[in-house]
Amino acid sequence: xxxxxxxxxxxxxxxxxxxxxxxxxxxxxxxxxxxxxxxxxxxxxxxxxxxxxxxxxxxxxxxxxxxxxxxxxxxxxxxxxxxxxxxxxxxxxxxxxxxxxxxxxxxxxxxxxxxxxxxxxxxxxxxxxxxxxxxxxxxxxxxxxxxxxxxxxxxxxxxxxxxxxxxxxxxxxxxxxxxxxxxxxxxxxxxxxxxxxxxxxxxxxxxxxxxxxxxxxxxxxxxxxxxxxxxxxxxxxxxxxxxxxxxxxxxxxxxxxxxxxxxxxxxxxxxxxxxxxxxxxxxxxxxxxxxxxxxxxxxxxxxxxxxxxxxxxxxxxxxxxxxxxxxxxxxxxxxxxxxxxxxxxxxxxxxxxxxxxxxxxxxxxxxxxxxxxxxxxxxxxxxxxxxxxxxxxxxxxxxxxxxxxxxxxxxxxxxxxxxxxxxxxxxxx
Numbered sequence: 128x129x130x131x132x133x134x135x136x137x138x139x140x141x142x143x144x145x146x147x148x149x150x151x152x153x154x155x156x157x158x159x160x161x162x163x164x165x166x167x168x169x170x171x172x173x174x175x176x177x178x179x180x181x182x183x184x185x186x187x188x189x190x191x192x193x194x195x196x197x198x199x200x201x202x203x204x205x206x207x208x209x210x211x212x213x214x215x216x217x218x219x220x221x222x223x224x225x226x227x228x229x230x231x232x233x234x235x236x237x238x239x240x241x242x243x244x245x246x247x248x249x250x251x252x253x254x255x256x257x258x259x260x261x262x263x264x265x266x267x268x269x270x271x272x273x274x275x276x277x278x279x280x281x282x283x284x285x286x287x288x289x290x291x292x293x294x295x296x297x298x299x300x301x302x303x304x305x306x307x308x309x310x311x312x313x314x315x316x317x318x319x320x321x322x323x324x325x326x327x328x329x330x331x332x333x334x335x336x337x338x339x340x341x342x343x344x345x346x347x348x349x350x351x352x353x354x355x356x357x358x359x360x361x362x363x364x365x366x367x368x369x370x371x372x373x374x375x376x377x378x379x380x381x382x383x384x385x386x387x388x389x390x391x392x393x394x395x396x397x398x399x400x401x402x403x404x405x406x407x408x409x410x411x412x413x414x415x416x417x418x419x420x421x422x423x424x425x426x427x428x429x430x431x432x433x434x435x436x437x438x439x440x441x442x443x444x445x446x447x448x449x450x451x452x453x454x455x456x457x458x459x460x461x462x463x464x465x466x467x468x469x470x471x472x473x474x475x476x477x478x479x480x481x482x483x484x485x486x487x488x489x490x491x492x493x494x495x496x497x498x499x500x501x502x503x504x505x506x507x508x509x510x511x512x513x514x515x516x517x518x519x520x521x522x523x524x525x526x527x528x529x530x531x532x533x534x535x536x537x538x539x540x541x542x543x544x545x546x547x548x549x550x551x552x553x554x555x556x
């Protein structure tokens with residue numbers, strides 16, 4: 128085997144194998160690493176088999192023509208190894224061809240500059256391919272995936288770049304003379320292609336950043352709207368509680384008159400009439416009033432939902448140490464307590480055994496508030512990928528979203544967990 132034949136075979140082998148590695152770096156392999164290995168073997172065997180005769184005759188022009196046709200045929204052959212759609216695959220395949228043709232041009236120019244280094248063409252191609260693959264893996268792959276997904280926008284540009292790069296290889300009758308005589312135009316063509324891809328990636332990076340910022344702004348706006356709506360709802364509930372408290376005061380005032388009437392009846396010896404009045408009073412259920420903490424808003428919602436739990440036959444253990452003054456709006460914290468309590472009631476009501484229906488609510492104030500709600504849950508209660516309770520059906524999960532929005536607004540730590548049949552929510556704010 129002559130040295131020229133060895134150099135040609137080595138150069139062709141490097142090109143074929145690195146093309147496969149680059150191609151399955153850009154596209155999504157259906158069979159992982161094994162698919163990439165199979166593709167590399169297929170491209171290597173096909174390239175060597177189709178060009179061996181031409182290498183023996185040292186006809187590099189015919190080799191360049193043959194390689195272009197072989198690469199196109201391989202594009203159809205290797206498609207089943209990729210997860211990408213046909214158009215995404217074609218986009219990645221054209222990009223791989225563009226990189227290959229630029230690497231061939233650059234490696235030939237390097238070979239002319241450094242002819243004294245053995246196998247300089249093969250070595251420079253290997254280095255250039257590895258550099259491109261590294262850049263894609265390290266920096267460009269997410270942007271390239273975005274360009275691939277939006278292939279209708281960029282396909283015309285990529286096709287035009289492929290035609291411009293392929294023309295010097297396919298239209299020439301002496302590839303070596305073309306690469307030597309037109310080295311500067313070819314280098315300018317390489318710069319144009321690199322600049323085109325660079326413009327695509329930079330544009331996508333800017334667009335992605337703008338989209339991410341817009342999404343974040345919409346999310347913040349949504350959280351503000353959610354908190355505003357929830358606060359409005361809570362204000363209505365507190366107003367209702369104030370009316371209940373006013374009714375309790377009126378009832379207390381009326382009881383004084385009843386006591387006076389009872390005293391008068393007993394003094395007059397009307398025992399039976401006094402007993403009938405007492406029976407009527409006992410039959411009238413008087414709402415309980417209890418102080419759970421110093422904070423009026425939190426105490427009001429806790430009293431409301433504690434009474435609601437009792438009405439459903441749910442036992443409650445409540446220990447709240449919430450100060451009257453907080454570094455944030457007490458109404459927002461009251462809303463969080465309301466949502467936590469209401470979600471706990473809904474979860475406990477799914478427990479069949481009434482004896483297990485217990486809700487524990489606690490809040491400790493040590494520089495920061497540590498809120499915890501614990502209640503039993505059914506076996507089908509799960510958390511989603513974000514660590515939040517999984518909800519089904521429209522309208523469900525609004526309370527949880529409000530709690531998450533509060534935690535995000537005040538950089539609070541929110542943790543949901545399920546262990547031994549107990550559902551636990553912890554909020555550190």
